Structure formats: C-alpha cells, structure tokens
Amino acid sequence: MRSGQVSGDGPMTARCRGILEAEFGCAGALLTPSCTHALEMAALLLDLGPGDEAIVPSFTFVSTANAFLQAGAKPVFADGDPLTLNLSPESVAGRITPRTRCVVPVHYAGVGCDMDGLREVAGARGIPLVEDNAHGALGRYRGRPLGSLGDLAALSFHETKNLSCGEGGALLVNRPDLLRRAEILREKGTDRAAFHRGEVDRYTWVDRGSSWLLSDILAAVLLAQLRARERIQAARRALWHRYRGALSPWAAREGVALPFVPPDREPSWHMFHLLFPTGEGRDRALAALRARGVGAVFHYLPLHLSPVGRRLGGRPGDCPVAESAAARILRLPFFTDMTAAEQEEVIAAVLELRGGG
DSSP states (O other): OTTSOOSSSSHHHHHHHHHHHHHHOOSEEEEESOHHHHHHHHHHHTTOOTTOEEEEESSSOHHHHHHHHHTTOEEEEEOBOTTTOOBOHHHHHTTOOTTEEEEOOBOGGGOOOOHHHHHHHHHTTTOOBEEEOTTTTTOEETTEETTSSSSEEEEEOOTTSSSOSSSOEEEEEOSHHHHHHHHHHHBTTBOHHHHHTTSSSSOOBOSOOOBOOOOHHHHHHHHHHHHTHHHHHHHHHHHHHHHHHHHHHHHHHHTOBOOOOOTTEEOOOOOOEEEOSSHHHHHHHHHHHHHTTOOOBOOOOOGGGSHHHHHTTOOTTSSHHHHHHHHHEEEOOOOTTOOHHHHHHHHHHHHTOOTTO
16 A cells, blocks of 8 residues: 555566466466456457357356356356266267357366366367366366466456455466457556557557456455465365365265365365255255354356346256256355364264255
C-alpha cells in the first residue's frame, strides 16, 4: 500500500508470476481476477465463437462450461472415469465432431486426468487442450506439474483453494506462440505489456480484450501464500493421509469408495470425499453428520442436467458416471489449518455411519 502502486501488473504481480513460471515451466503466467476469467481468456485466445464446440466434463463447476458459452461456443458434455471421476478419453472421443475446437480436462479433487489419453484423442486431430486446474495446483501427472500439460491452463486462488488470495486466478500459457496475444487480450486489447518492456514507443488498441488484471494488493496476499506453499501442501498431505488411514477399514467394510489416485499421479491434496453405494445412503450420512455438527457437503450436480445444460441438449443417461457420482458423493471437512482434534471428531462421526446409510 505504501508503494502507491496497487493496480494490476505491479511488483507483487511480477514476483508471483516469476514463482508460477518457475513452478510450472510455462512460457507465461498471467494473473487474473479469477479462474473463470482465465478460462474466458483461453476461449478468446483460441478464437472460439458461434458454431464452435468445446468438450467439457459434466461433473464440474459451471465456469468450466460457461467460459466457452460466453464466447459463443457450445459446451459439449462428456462423462468421467468411474474411479477418478475425471474426464474420460473414451467419452471425449465419442463426442468429437468437425466443430470441436478444444477439450477442457478438469483435474477433479487435484488428481490428474489421463492427459496422455486425452492428448492422443485430441492431439491427433489438432485440438488444443485447456486444463481447468482449479483443484490441481502443485499436483503432478507422471512427474510433471498439473497445469503444464495442456496448451493452456487455468488456476484458481479462490478462498476455497489450497493457495488463496480471496479471489484470483491465473492463465498459464504453455505455447510460446500464444503468449504475446494473451498479454494483449488481458490488457483490454492493447499492446501495453510490450510498451512497458520497451518493445514499442507507445501502446494502442490492437485486438479484442478485456480488463483481466489482478490488483497488486491481492497479488501481495497471493505472494505470501506462494512462499508458504510447501508448508501448506505438507499440512494438507498429512490431513489427507490421516483420513485415508483412519477410514480405510470402515470404507472396505461398508462398501464406500475413498479417493482413487493412480500410481503415476500425485494429488494436490485439495479435498477428501466418500462415494457411498447409493444416493439414499449418502443423503442419510449427510444428515447424520450434520446432526453431529460436522460440515459435510455434497458436490457438483451434472451440468448436462441443469436448466442450461438441458437447453443445450443434455438428457438423463448422457453421462452415467457423472450422474451416479453426483448422487453418491460426500465431501468431508478439509482445510489447511484443521487441527488433529477437529479431524478426529470428524473421523469418529464417520465411523458410526453405515454405507447404506
């Protein structure tokens, strides 16, 4: 605040950008006011518009689809893998048409999608991958950071995420040929970034764009989070493993599935969920936990069955994995500063549940 430079792209933003570019190995990391804004930038950067299609998972937050709908394209909903709940390459392959302009994998709960499978399906047709990495910052797929595997990737620094500045996001540009235009779109369609680097003697309006800069005040908050990222991740990793160790025998006995992490992936330790055998059992478990004062919640409703999704052609049965998971999933309290005593209280309440409710 004392520096007097509190608008976007100030010194705090520059420090955050340096950390993110080193962490993800990307050509550029552009801070945005939210992950939604980063996805909207991606849609604009890929020139999506009316008549184009973007394949997205049905089991995700609305922004994954809305960003492309906002650009005039049609979201096409694909189903997930029954173990990870992530976008299924087989489902994507069945939905590709000549109008498909991008595929948008979401690393659900911070567990990486089958990016090699998706690359094989999409890359053979020259279709870009845009990672919605809202859950997955600092997770890895076959040794590589989630967010470094697509042509573009979006991060979230919302208050519910591992790293937070209240509201914030970033667009990771992994293709160097897209970086200059990404900077222009983010700066209201001007070449202001090039001007500040001394590449042009004045800046002017050169393309479409909007105001997608994060305030340097919020970047300062984010910088503190980024500097503490190893401590934050270590705390969350310990919470995740404590849940898994304490609940595995109960889950096996009751037929409840715990988060599945393929051996070639390291999650971001973003959340911990239970997948009950039936929707009725999940609903009874939710009620029982809430009666004990445990803030357990469900998660996404399938987008293809939402009012907008139905107007786009979604019908029951289109994405059976998403429909089943949405009815049966329960998320346990999970936050960085959760104490051992708080977690033990949750575990004790869960151990009294029955898989069928």
